[in-house]
Amino acid sequence: MKKNCEDSERMARLAAGDAHALHELYEKHGRALLRFSSAMCRSRQAAEDLVHDTFVALLRGPLLFDPAQGSVFAYLCGVLRHRVSRHFRQQRRWVELDGHDAQADHRADPADEIARSETSAVFRRALLELPLPHREVIALCDLEELPYHTVATILACPIGTVRSRLHRARALLTLRLASLELVDLVEEPPLMQLS
Amino acid sequence: MTDTLHPQVASLLARYRADLGDTTPSDTLDARIAALVAGEREEIRPARPGPRRLRPWAAAAAMAAVAIATGIYIGMRLERAAPRANLARQADALPTDFSLWPTDSVALQIPAEYSPQGTLVAVDPSARSTGKRYWVDVVVSNDGTVRIDRVVPAEPANKNNAGAPDGITLQAP
Numbered sequence: 001m002k003k004n005c006e007d008s009e010r011m012a013r014l015a016a017g018d019a020h021a022l023h024e025l026y027e028k029h030g031r032a033l034l035r036f037s038s039a040m041c042r043s044r045q046a047a048e049d050l051v052h053d054t055f056v057a058l059l060r061g062p063l064l065f066d067p068a069q070g071s072v073f074a075y076l077c078g079v080l081r082h083r084v085s086r087h088f089r090q091q092r093r094w095v096e097l098d099g100h101d102a103q104a105d106h107r108a109d110p111a112d113e114i115a116r117s118e119t120s121a122v123f124r125r126a127l128l129e130l131p132l133p134h135r136e137v138i139a140l141c142d143l144e145e146l147p148y149h150t151v152a153t154i155l156a157c158p159i160g161t162v163r164s165r166l167h168r169a170r171a172l173l174t175l176r177l178a179s180l181e182l183v184d185l186v187e188e189p190p191l192m193q194l195s
Numbered sequence: 196m197t198d199t200l201h202p203q204v205a206s207l208l209a210r211y212r213a214d215l216g217d218t219t220p221s222d223t224l225d226a227r228i229a230a231l232v233a234g235e236r237e238e239i240r241p242a243r244p245g246p247r248r249l250r251p252w253a254a255a256a257a258m259a260a261v262a263i264a265t266g267i268y269i270g271m272r273l274e275r276a277a278p279r280a281n282l283a284r285q286a287d288a289l290p291t292d293f294s295l296w297p298t299d300s301v302a303l304q305i306p307a308e309y310s311p312q313g314t315l316v317a318v319d320p321s322a323r324s325t326g327k328r329y330w331v332d333v334v335v336s337n338d339g340t341v342r343i344d345r346v347v348p349a350e351p352a353n354k355n356n357a358g359a360p361d362g363i364t365l366q367a368p
Contacts (some may be wrong), residue, residue: 023229023232026228030220031220035215035216035218044221048224051220052227055228059231114215116214117210119207120211123208127211143211143215145212170201170204174204177203177204177207183203
């Protein structure tokens with residue numbers, strides 16, 4: 001609660017014209033936002049660009065933040081989420097000219113800078129292949145370990161939707177990992193219920 | 196519903212979470228944010244919600260609304276003009292002996308006499324006449340309208356030739 005008050009105070013200062021409050025917010029939440037962005041984007045550079053855009057948006061419209069709707073961090077995650085979504089919409093407009101080169105880029109993916117082991121890198125690729133709504137719910141619930149109500153605020157949906165989407169996302173991820181032979185489905189009875 | 200995480204997946208998630216946890220903003224990002232703060236510190240004013248750009252979907256919706264409103268307006272104008280034109284056309288085509296009364300109707304002849312109160316009331320045709328008797332021609336149409344066509348003094352010859360036993364004579368109009 002105290003953290004929220006501090007953040008609200010920083011937002012008030014930012015709205016009053018104190019740009020240093022933005023730096024304080026970046027110091028506090030920038031790393032978590034970059035983690036979320038990195039989990040969502042294939043490229044580390046794109047992830048950083050989106051975090052930067054998020055703070056630019058915050059600087060341009062601090063009055064858009066409503067403390068009654070949730071915490072500053074949830075608001076920033078919501079802004080970042082929209083930026084990520086827009087980023088992928090714009091990406092769809094571009095077509096790769098050569099599939100072979102795309103494969104080569106995939107192997108030398110800058111995402112592997114984040115994953116330290118080969119297993120993590122494969123896991124990351126499997127996560128990045130999930131649809132965006134499923135990927136973001138995994139990133140927020142399982143990677144950032146945010147409570148459901150916070151995730152519901154960020155995603156602007158009911159908690160029940162978060163739960164069901166998370167269930168579906170986990171099932172999809174597990175199946176994808178099984179197809180990559182990172183997970184053995186036969187030995188685990190609980191996942192037999194999924195099929 | 197969310198407790199179906201596979202143990203191996205949970206392990207992979209934990210490992211990946213640890214990898215992600217080591218992610219720190221690059222110096223470039225730090226510098227960009229610092230530049231943003233420094234650049235804005237001079238320019239920034241107490242923010243207020245400025246005029247928003249007109250979004251494409253809003254413009255399309257506005258144009259559609261205008262088009263629909265114009266269509267409705269033109270339709271209303273045409274709708275109002277059409278009945279008048281039709282009526283004028285019909286009036287020209289009507290025959291000179293046209294009557295507004297419906298053709299499918301029944302005329303009744305009802306015997307009536309003046310009561311002591313001075314009103315004309317229907318009487319039993321078989322009863323003896325105490326005063327001057329009249330025939331009231333009533334026309335009942337199939338559209339539910341009733342009108343008194345005429346009232347004529349009954350003559351003795353007509354009285355005996357009343358037609359129906361109840362004194363009501365059906366006539367074609």
